Amino acid sequence: xxxxxxxxxxxxxxxxxxxxxxxxxxxxxxxxxxxxxxxxxxxxxxxxxxxxxxxxxxxxxxxxxxxxxxxxxxxxxxxxxxxxxxxxxxxxxxxxxxxxxxxxxxxxxxxxxxxxxxxxxxxxxxxxxxxxxxxxxxxxxxxxxxxxxxxxxxxxxxxxxxxxxxxxxxxxxxxxxxxxxxxxxxxxxxxxxxxxxxxxxxxxxxxxxxxxxxxxxxxxxxxxxxxxxxxxxxxxxxxxxxxxxxxxxxxxxxxxxxxxxxxxxxxxxxxxxxxxxxxxxx
Numbered sequence: 001x002x003x004x005x006x007x008x009x010x011x012x013x014x015x016x017x018x019x020x021x022x023x024x025x026x027x028x029x030x031x032x033x034x035x036x037x038x039x040x041x042x043x044x045x046x047x048x049x050x051x052x053x054x055x056x057x058x059x060x061x062x063x064x065x066x067x068x069x070x071x072x073x074x075x076x077x078x079x080x081x082x083x084x085x086x087x088x089x090x091x092x093x094x095x096x097x098x099x100x101x102x103x104x105x106x107x108x109x110x111x112x113x114x115x116x117x118x119x120x121x122x123x124x125x126x127x128x129x130x131x132x133x134x135x136x137x138x139x140x141x142x143x144x145x146x147x148x149x150x151x152x153x154x155x156x157x158x159x160x161x162x163x164x165x166x167x168x169x170x171x172x173x174x175x176x177x178x179x180x181x182x183x184x185x186x187x188x189x190x191x192x193x194x195x196x197x198x199x200x201x202x203x204x205x206x207x208x209x210x211x212x213x214x215x216x217x218x219x220x221x222x223x224x225x226x227x228x229x230x231x232x233x234x235x236x237x238x239x240x241x242x243x244x245x246x247x248x249x250x251x252x253x254x255x256x257x258x259x260x261x262x263x264x265x266x267x268x269x270x271x272x273x274x275x276x277x278x279x280x281x282x
Contacts, residue, residue, distance in 0.1 A: 055263045057155040058275040060255065062089035071275075076282035077146040077247075087140050090151065094137070097129050097234055104231035113223040115189045124233040125224050131216040135239035146247055146281050152196050152238045152255050154220060161226045163260035166191040175258060182218060193219025195258040196238040200251060201276070208246035209253065209279075215239040220257075242279060251279040 064072060065085075075082040100107030113125035134142045135149035142149055165171055168184045168191075176197050183191055196218055200206035215238070224236040245251055256264055256274035264273040 054157065054160060054261065055272055056157050056160060058255065058257055058273060059153050059155055060275050060277060061093045061151045061153070062086050065089070071277040072250075072280060073148065073150070073277060074280040074282075075143065077144055079282075080144075083140070083143045086143050086148070090141050090149075091137060093151070094129060097127055097237075098137075100232075103234075107232045109230070109232050113221075115192070115221065115223065118223040122230075124230050125236075127234055127236055128216065132239050133215045134213070134241050134243075135215050141239075142241060147241065147243050147245070148279070148281070149215075150198075150240045150242070150253075150255075150277070152198075152240055152257075152275070153235045154194065154257060156227045156235060158229060159226050162194045162220075162222070162262070164192040164222065165195070165258065165260065172258070179218065179258070192222040193217075194262070195219045196240070196255060197258065198240050198253055198255040201254050202252060205252045208249050208251050210242060210244035210246065213241040213243055215241060245279055245281060247281045249280070253277055253279055 062073070073086065075086055077083065096102045100110060103110075107126075109123045110126040111119060111123045112128070113119055119125050129136070132149075133139075134145075134147065135151075165183065166188055168180075171180045171183065176199065179195055179197050183195065196214060198212055200209040218238065220236045220238065227233065227235075240255065242253075254266065254274055254276050256266075262273045265271060266274060266276075
């Protein structure tokens with residue numbers, strides 16, 4: 001009887017070993033077949049065929065470390081600890097922009113671009129953090145002056161190319177006047193940018209938000225697009241400087257981007273082409 005039980009146990013162990021070995025082999029075959037259809041340089045499904053689609057989201061930095069804080073940038077300008085926390089988050093975000101050695105290949109394929117000098121096929125455009133004025137690291141992004149800077153960026157979509165408002169007669173009716181005037185003042189080539197505007201959400205926010213400045217300019221230039229996953233690529237930024245916001249007041253801010261093929265939708269749900277956050281400076 002005992003010998004029969006031992007033989008039965010051995011057979012059961014051998015069966016499960018063979019069973020799991022076959023499962024592991026089938027899993028490995030399936031994974032190899034899946035990986036064979038993938039390309040590490042570009043996604044198989046792009047733009048309209050992808051889940052991301054063709055409408056890029058908008059992001060901002062710095063963001064609160066605690067999710068429970070929500071989208072609120074809250075600090076006291078006289079509190080060095082609080083100021084250093086926000087400055088440290090921006091420094092961490094901008095580290096790859098300042099230190100090319102952090103990029104693949106040491107960032108050797110980065111080049112300085114302009115509207116007359118787009119990147120060559122193997123290069124990417126560098127973003128110059130030395131032209132951020134009061135939003136520079138040397139000035140602590142003006143957080144200690146109760147005039148914080150927020151960095152705005154578009155989320156990356158492979159192969160997406162903006163459609164620009166390069167015709168001043170074709171500007172949207174709801175575009176802020178100061179932005180439309182700025183676009184009209186530029187030569188045609190320099191109008192090829194994804195424009196950024198920030199404003200208070202409610203009338204009370206408009207009254208308390210104060211003057212706003214944009215660095216190094218008010219848009220994301222055409223020569224950064226399309227994104228094609230080249231090594232060393234860094235998203236272009238717009239540093240938004242809130243020069244004199246009211247203190248001890250919660251200011252609801254909305255920043256949005258302007259391009260013909262960017263859909264805008266405000267509100268708390270299903271927001272598109274814009275981002276919302278709260279400024280509160282004690």
